[in-house]
């Protein structure tokens with residue numbers, strides 16, 4: 004119980020940070036909204052989907068997933084900054100549960116996603132995104148997205164604790180998440196890729212998540228399923244499996260790493 | 268009762284290449300202040316981090332308040348306060364935000380945390396800037412806030428790692444005042460410093476460390492005595508240097524030495540003030556008016572010099588002994604420079 008309240012205090016710290024420097028929140032929403040507009044109007048015209056409502060229907064789930072994937076970078080760099088500045092040492096010298104800090108941070112970054120997804124949803128709606136599946140499934144899609152962001156946040160904890168310097172972390176985690184999100188069915192059909200890459204894209208958790216969201220928003224996932232792999236045929240259970248796997252691996256790993264962490 | 272015990276601590280880095288702590292032992296009696304004095308890289312931060320449960324030693328044991336730091340780190344954390352070498356507070360938050368957050372993490376209720384934060388801000392003269400982000404604080408204010416954060420629940424044992432490094436003279440003075448105040452309150456304090464005068468000013472006891480070992484231990488007075496007694500020093504006009512040398516040598520019983528640049532004549536004495544009066548009388552009789560005269564007790568700088576063979580500031584972080592000869596020649600140069 005105490006571990007939970009301790010974690011919530013850390014979460015509150017992050018919300019306070021946002022209140023003190025609101026620019027952070029503004030810019031972390033502007034970026035995905037800009038992506039929505041760019042993809043919608045720059046590529047949207049040249050990609051023929053044959054889908055009613057056009058490219059934007061397929062695009063939105065892709066951008067949602069991409070944005071939540073970037074949670075990894077946010078968590079990693081935030082934590083690494085705390086490390087470099089010695090704040091972690093202070094937290095670790097307090098009589099609080101060892102995992103409180105990392106749990107609190109993943110929760111905080113998860114909450115930030117609520118705001119970001121909400122604003123993106125509105126932006127999407129304004130440019131023509133119309134999910135057709137009904138409120139329950141749409142709600143479920145957003146819960147999936149939040150859960151995915153939360154799971155990746157734990158990978159971010161591990162990355163942040165492993166890095167030597169917080170300035171490197173941001174770059175490295177973008178270096179991981181960018182190819183991860185583009186080597187997928189998020190923005191274009193995987194069928195156009197070389198055979199080898201197709202397999203990577205098909206098994207990429209990002210593709211699976213995107214396929215799951217498309218299904219939950221009431222779309223046929225036209226950009227995947229071409230290679231006929233298991234994840235693209237069963238995106239919903241497979242996404243869940245991926246998330247559970249990520250958490251199973253990275254929660255204990257990160258908590259352990261944190262306990263032995265040293266200021267760099 | 269010993270509030271802090273470190274017993275043969277060893278900590279190595281890079282697979283044994285760097286011995287940050289090399290069988291270091293020390294202890295601090297309850298309610299007293301120990302200053303761990305050492306140059307850059309001596310191992311000060313490493314000791315503090317082990318005693319505050321942030322780091323596990325390769326071997327050796329340690330206890331704080333009678334509790335084993337390796338076996339029961341959680342219990343140790345309940346009775347200690349730590350202010351690390353670099354102020355560790357959240358820069359985007361205000362002073363108030365920070366103290367309330369830490370108060371809550373020490374499991375104070377919401378109201379109690381706010382009340383305590385107010386109290387501490389007041390005590391450290393930070394009330395006016397309580398609602399400004401730490402980013403806008405000066406180094407001294409930051410340091411004070413950091414110290415305040417380590418005092419939220421009145422720790423039994425307090426660790427301060429170089430609390431005044433980087434502060435201007437006024438900031439240092441203020442910090443010293445704050446620390447002296449704390450010590451009066453009865454806390455057991457382990458304080459690290461590179462400043463010899465700081466150790467002198469604040470501590471009951473000093474442990475001089477170098478290369479991860481305690482090389483001397485005792486009160487400031489004891490350490491000074493270990494290095495040697497007092498010296499009598501006289502500064503005179505150029506034309507009186509010869510005569511003054513004679514007088515000082517006669518009183519001292521040893522040949523006086525001369526710093527030509529400063530026209531400073533000095534010699535060791537054993538009779539203290541008596542020798543001083545005798546020299547002044549003789550100078551007066553000879554019609555010589557000294558520009559400056561005094562008895563000088565050895566400074567902790569002298570202590571460091573005589574213990575390690577190098578001045579505290581000369582210490583360089585080094586991995587291989589090959590660089591050591593370089594340091595020696597630097598020291599030689601320094602001595603030559605002083606003579607010229």
Ligand SMILES: Nc1ncnc2c1ncn2[C@@H]1O[C@H](COP(=O)(O)OP(=O)(O)OP(=O)(O)O)[C@@H](O)[C@H]1O
Nearest residue numbers: 280281285287305306307308309310311312313314
């Ligand atoms: N993480 C680390 N990896 C490698 N070497 C380290 C590490 N931490 C400390 N050291 C080395 O251990 C030795 C002692 O370091 P420590 O930080 O305890 O010194 P210090 O007395 O606190 O110095 P300073 O006055 O500069 O703060 C140094 O030689 C340092 O380079």
Ligand SMILES: [Mg+2]
Nearest residue numbers: 311312313352
């Ligand atoms: Mg240090």
